[in-house]
Amino acid sequence: MKRLIATAALILVPWLASAQNQTLECRVVGVHDGDTLTCLTAQKKQLKVRLGEIDTPETKQPYGTRAQQSLSALVFGKDVRLTVQDTDRYGRKVARVYQGKTDVNAEQVKSGSAWVYRQYLKDKSLLNLEAEAKAAKRGLWALPEAERMPPWEWRKADRDKRQAQREGTATYTPPVKDETEAADVFNCSALKACKAMSSCAEAKYQLQHCGNTKIDGNRDGIPCEALCR
Known part of the structure; x- marks a missing residue:
């Protein structure tokens, strides 16, 4: 039995690794924000893609629209190559995206259109690009500090605000005494x-x-x- 388990593990581990590092090619047909796009494969399969290891301002945040425009200029209507890292809970492919020789994820950080998403960071060279963009005050780094809230903190604050609003509008109905x-x-x-x-x-x-x-x-x-x- 142990030998069977060991053999299965030898087969399964390489398969999982290859599935996570799958390479796909597709044409970008939609850009939703600074780190999310939709592309179409040669087989006409539509893929929703989340750029891995980076996080850009939400659409309602300062610089959110500019981050989306930056990604659109890099990839919209163009053929890209995806190195898939994972599939997230929304069914999106989490990937490094390449357009020709351009590492799109890195370019978004370099231009000051994205933060490094430290929680999911694999490529630490992105931290250097972020530091350079910050020192040069490129993109979002030119904004006043009060407007530069990392998107993961902004999303949490937005969730907390909506929760407080729901609780504030709730009415208390006292129980009927039996x-x-x-x-x-x-x-x-x-x-x-x-x-x-x-x-x-x-x-x-x-x-x-x-x-x-x-x-x-x-x-x-x-x-x-x-x-x-």
């Missing part, structure tokens, strides 16, 4: 007149549990009709 709970609130220590009742619930309790029939003058089972009608 008869057991009513017994904890009302008692039969005194038989009250209707004008002394605090609510219809108390009147019903007095009638049903205390035998206070005086508050049901017409004997229809509804006490203190001014309260309970």
